[in-house]
Amino acid sequence: MKDELLDAILYEIASQKGYLGNASIETIYFGGGTPSLLSADEISRVLESVHKHYNISPDFKELTLEANPDDLTKTYLNSIKNLVGRLSIGIQSFRDEDLKYMNRAHNAQQADAAVKAAQDAGITNLTIDLIYGTPGLSDKDWLHNLSIVKQLQVPHFSSYALTVEEGTALHHNIAKKKTTPVDAEQSAAQFEILMEQAPTMGFEQYEISNFALPGKYAVHNTNYWKGIPYLGIGPSAHSFNGTSRRWNMANNALYIKGITDNQIIYEEEVLTPTQQLNEYIMTSLRTMWGMDLQNIAAKWGIDYKDAILNNAQQHIAMGNMVEKEHHLILTNKGKLLADGIAADLFF
Numbered sequence: 001m002k003d004e005l006l007d008a009i010l011y012e013i014a015s016q017k018g019y020l021g022n023a024s025i026e027t028i029y030f031g032g033g034t035p036s037l038l039s040a041d042e043i044s045r046v047l048e049s050v051h052k053h054y055n056i057s058p059d060f061k062e063l064t065l066e067a068n069p070d071d072l073t074k075t076y077l078n079s080i081k082n083l084v085g086r087l088s089i090g091i092q093s094f095r096d097e098d099l100k101y102m103n104r105a106h107n108a109q110q111a112d113a114a115v116k117a118a119q120d121a122g123i124t125n126l127t128i129d130l131i132y133g134t135p136g137l138s139d140k141d142w143l144h145n146l147s148i149v150k151q152l153q154v155p156h157f158s159s160y161a162l163t164v165e166e167g168t169a170l171h172h173n174i175a176k177k178k179t180t181p182v183d184a185e186q187s188a189a190q191f192e193i194l195m196e197q198a199p200t201m202g203f204e205q206y207e208i209s210n211f212a213l214p215g216k217y218a219v220h221n222t223n224y225w226k227g228i229p230y231l232g233i234g235p236s237a238h239s240f241n242g243t244s245r246r247w248n249m250a251n252n253a254l255y256i257k258g259i260t261d262n263q264i265i266y267e268e269e270v271l272t273p274t275q276q277l278n279e280y281i282m283t284s285l286r287t288m289w290g291m292d293l294q295n296i297a298a299k300w301g302i303d304y305k306d307a308i309l310n311n312a313q314q315h316i317a318m319g320n321m322v323e324k325e326h327h328l329i330l331t332n333k334g335k336l337l338a339d340g341i342a343a344d345l346f347f
Contacts, residue, residue: 001252001253001256002037006038006042006045006046008256008259008260010045010046012234012259013053014052014053016233017053019241019246020054020231020241021241022055023229024056025055025056027061027062027064027220028047028220030043030063030064030066031064031066032234033234033235033236034066034067034068035065036065036066036067036071036076039079040076040080043065043080047083061219062085062219062220063084063085064084064085064086064127065084065088067087067090067114068089068090069090069091069106069110069111069114070106072087072114077117077118081122084123086123086125086218087118087125087126087127088127088128089114089115089118089127089128090128090129091115091130092104092129093108093111093131094144095108095137095141096108097137098134098137099111101134101135101136102131102162112148112152115128115152115154119153125155125216126156127156127157127158127218128156128157128158129158129159129160130145130146130158130159130160131162132160132162132187132194133183133187133191134162135183139189139190142193142194143193143197146194150201155213156210156212156213156217157203158210158211159194159210161187162187188336191336195332195335206222207222207225207286207287207288208286208330208335208338209286222287224283225283225284226283227279227283232248234255235249235250235251235252236248239266243270243271243276244271245268245269246266246268248265248266249265249266273300277300277304278346280295281308281345281346285338285345286330290327290328291308291327291328291329293305296308304347307347308328311345312345314344315344319331320334321334321341
């Protein structure tokens with residue numbers, strides 16, 4: 001199925017080139033699923049198709065590949081090092097206990113080795129994922145995980161609370177009381193530890209879940225939070241062009257069949273101006289730059305800007321948010337309540 005899936009992806013790249021209009025491509029991100037299953041030759045085929053059908057910006061900024069630690073052998077890294085400028089490694093934890101709980105295929109030793117192997121291969125623009133709130137992860141253990149990030153000199157990391165998705169083995173085991181459930185209070189406490197520790201490590205929390213050394217922000221992700229259009233290719237991929245949102249069918253076999261039979265493989269929603277505003281509120285509030293009130297006034301009207309500022313006063317008074325140079329920015333306290341605060345400001 002891998003060859004069929006790759007052929008379908010290449011076909012979709014060609015057929016969707018009108019979605020972004022004449023926009024120039026500044027970033028490419030191989031993510032979702034396990035893109036590190038692609039060989040260097042297969043990655044090259046995808047990139048050749050993108051270059052053939054799209055306008056690549058002369059100021060192209062970033063090409064990222066997501067990878068599992070157990071895929072990053074010396075041979076594989078050497079084969080992709082001239083193709084991939086940035087590597088995102090799904091570490092999750094440097095503790096075997098956590099990795100076992102999350103049913104990860106790799107162990108702590110492989111996690112550490114993957115980072116070092118990538119650096120040895122010359123890929124130093126790295127980001128890793130870390131999960132907190134795992135049952136059994138003490139605050140001391142969490143601090144130790146963070147200390148390893150600094151020791152390994154990784155310039156960027158993303159960190160998320162453990163969530164349990166329905167239909168997963170973890171969800172089943174928790175429901176059957178075969179394993180310990182997630183504790184929301186533990187997750188919140190460890191998020192606070194994360195926000196306190198990041199500056200001492202030299203990292204800026206430029207988005208609620210993302211931390212970077214100065215100048216090492218993820219360009220692709222930052223563009224997403226700033227509302228810049230993007231095109232997603234492949235099963236489950238999402239796209240946004242400023243006025244509409246698309247999401248491809250998730251099932252690999254149905255995706256391939258849809259491409260083969262020349263059928264529509266996505267669902268689409270055209271966003272009203274109000275929905276576009278609400279999306280901007282949600283994404284911008286997650287960043288350290290915050291929500292630009294002047295941008296809202298220019299795009300949606302001064303009445304909307306005034307209404308948002310008025311509704312924000314309660315959160316400013318509670319210390320959840322500050323107004324600074326025509327921007328509304330969440331405080332650390334507010335970051336714990338980000339979704340609820342955004343919902344309060346929605347229209």
